[in-house]
Amino acid sequence: MSTELRFPPGFRWGTATSAYQVEGATRADGRGESVWDRFCRVPGAIENGDTGDDACQHYHRADEDVALMASLGLNAYRLSLAWPRIFPAGDGRLEPRGLAHYDRLVDRLLAHGITPLVTLYHWDLPQPLQDRGGWRDRATAHRFADYAAACFDAFGDRVRDWVTINEPWIVGVLGHQLGLHAPGERDVAGSVRAMHHLLLGHGLAAGALRATGRPDARAGVAYSLFPHTPAADTDADRAAAHGSDGYVNRWFLDPVHGRGYPADVREHWENAVGPLDFVADGDERTIAAGSDFIGVNYYTRRIVSAGRGDGPFPWKVEPGRDDVPRTDLNWEIVPDELTGLLLRLHRDHPGVPLLVTENGAVLDDDRRVAFLHGHLAAVHRALAAGAPVEGYYHWSFLDNFEWAMGYRPRFGLVHVDRTTQRRTVKDSGRWYAAAARSGAIPPWPA
Numbered sequence: 249m250s251t252e253l254r255f256p257p258g259f260r261w262g263t264a265t266s267a268y269q270v271e272g273a274t275r276a277d278g279r280g281e282s283v284w285d286r287f288c289r290v291p292g293a294i295e296n297g298d299t300g301d302d303a304c305q306h307y308h309r310a311d312e313d314v315a316l317m318a319s320l321g322l323n324a325y326r327l328s329l330a331w332p333r334i335f336p337a338g339d340g341r342l343e344p345r346g347l348a349h350y351d352r353l354v355d356r357l358l359a360h361g362i363t364p365l366v367t368l369y370h371w372d373l374p375q376p377l378q379d380r381g382g383w384r385d386r387a388t389a390h391r392f393a394d395y396a397a398a399c400f401d402a403f404g405d406r407v408r409d410w411v412t413i414n415e416p417w418i419v420g421v422l423g424h425q426l427g428l429h430a431p432g433e434r435d436v437a438g439s440v441r442a443m444h445h446l447l448l449g450h451g452l453a454a455g456a457l458r459a460t461g462r463p464d465a466r467a468g469v470a471y472s473l474f475p476h477t478p479a480a481d482t483d484a485d486r487a488a489a490h491g492s493d494g495y496v497n498r499w500f501l502d503p504v505h506g507r508g509y510p511a512d513v514r515e516h517w518e519n520a521v522g523p524l525d526f527v528a529d530g531d532e533r534t535i536a537a538g539s540d541f542i543g544v545n546y547y548t549r550r551i552v553s554a555g556r557g558d559g560p561f562p563w564k565v566e567p568g569r570d571d572v573p574r575t576d577l578n579w580e581i582v583p584d585e586l587t588g589l590l591l592r593l594h595r596d597h598p599g600v601p602l603l604v605t606e607n608g609a610v611l612d613d614d615r616r617v618a619f620l621h622g623h624l625a626a627v628h629r630a631l632a633a634g635a636p637v638e639g640y641y642h643w644s645f646l647d648n649f650e651w652a653m654g655y656r657p658r659f660g661l662v663h664v665d666r667t668t669q670r671r672t673v674k675d676s677g678r679w680y681a682a683a684a685r686s687g688a689i690p691p692w693p694a
């Protein structure tokens with residue numbers, strides 16, 4: 249007879265959001281302009297002309313939202329701080345009202361027994377820093393470290409775990425190469441610089457966290473990790489999948505975890521954009537300054553074949569397979585790949601704790617329950633095989649502003665009415681609450 253799948257004591261049952269996607273109140277309490285405020289004003293940039301001006305009004309409803317989270321029995325929450333609320337100009341003057349807001353939020357979470365995991369950069373760069381070159385400019389990495397240090401100073405007595413940068417690959421590709429996200433650049437060479445400076449910012453911030461002397465403080469990156477499948481079982485497609493895995497995954501994991509930039513990917517980049525002369529002596533050491541966990545954002549896989557098609561690279565991203573179920577965004581649903589990914593990270597970076605910092609789907613809610621079930625069971629299999637997974641944060645707590653897709657995709661466990669802002673817990677939210685409360689999920693398949 250099959251039995252329930254029990255998770256280890258202390259496992260973190262969380263949800264994730266980010267500031268620009270939920271807060272709204274973009275002009276409140278001295279907040280400065282961010283690149284997303286600016287990008288949302290570009291005609292045609294965001295579906296339906298949507299903006300984050302109002303989002304879920306979480307800035308003003310934070311107490312209510314935290315109480316709702318607590319009523320679901322969740323013990324963890326991944327949130328991000330809006331840099332322009334804390335340094336409206338990106339550097340210089342600190343805005344006490346911004347700090348006060350997050351101070352209260354952290355206290356509310358802790359009062360409800362919810363452990364915060366705080367992201368410092370979830371894409372809302374202060375516009376004045378963008379005006380000085382943004383992430384293509386090395387100085388931005390230093391401004392980021394200053395901002396990080398101010399946050400460690402303000403909240404480090406209560407916040408232990410910090411995600412420095414969310415998804416450096418996505419920032420590079422969508423924001424700087426394809427122009428689909430803020431700041432809307434289309435500059436391949438600039439995107440490589442930006443990705444390097446994001447990692448440098450991570451390393452400098454991790455160093456600043458060490459310098460606080462708090463022995464239990466931890467820093468890590470939340471990576472957009474895509475497992476790769478060769479389109480056909482041939483040497484050529486296997487090599488293409490390996491190359492693309494380097495571009496998407498290893499280019500970030502390897503340097504942060506002390507291996508330096510992978511030579512094969514460096515060669516691809518040098519062929520595409522010339523010498524990477526912005527990588528200064530010592531940068532790789534700084535980037536490897538000490539990451540304490542790997543944040544895994546996992547949504548789907550990439551199927552890759554040999555040939556040209558993915559930007560300047562000798563590989564091509566293929567559509568998903570017909571026999572694999574899809575989300576409403578047409579992403580393949582492959583929970584087994586999450587098990588494989590966690591085990592691969594455990595093998596490649598032994599001893600580094602793993603946190604699933606995002607996983608979720610746009611689906612009708614019955615299918616969202618099955619999605620949750622499938623992916624939590626996948627995490628359980630990885631745990632059973634020895635991967636040190638400490639927690640799972642579902643994307644997302646609330647239906648929110650999904651960047652260039654506006655409010656159309658609904659990822660939430662909690663439905664948000666766009667007119668009234670009323671929150672209604674979905675069946676999937678109740679299912680997840682039951683799992684969080686009991687620390688277990690029913691056997692799979694059910």
Ligand code: FCB
Pocket residue numbers: 266269414415418472545606643650651659
């Ligand atoms: C990730 C982002 C997150 C959200 C999900 C759907 O790439 O980190 O903010 O938009 O995708």
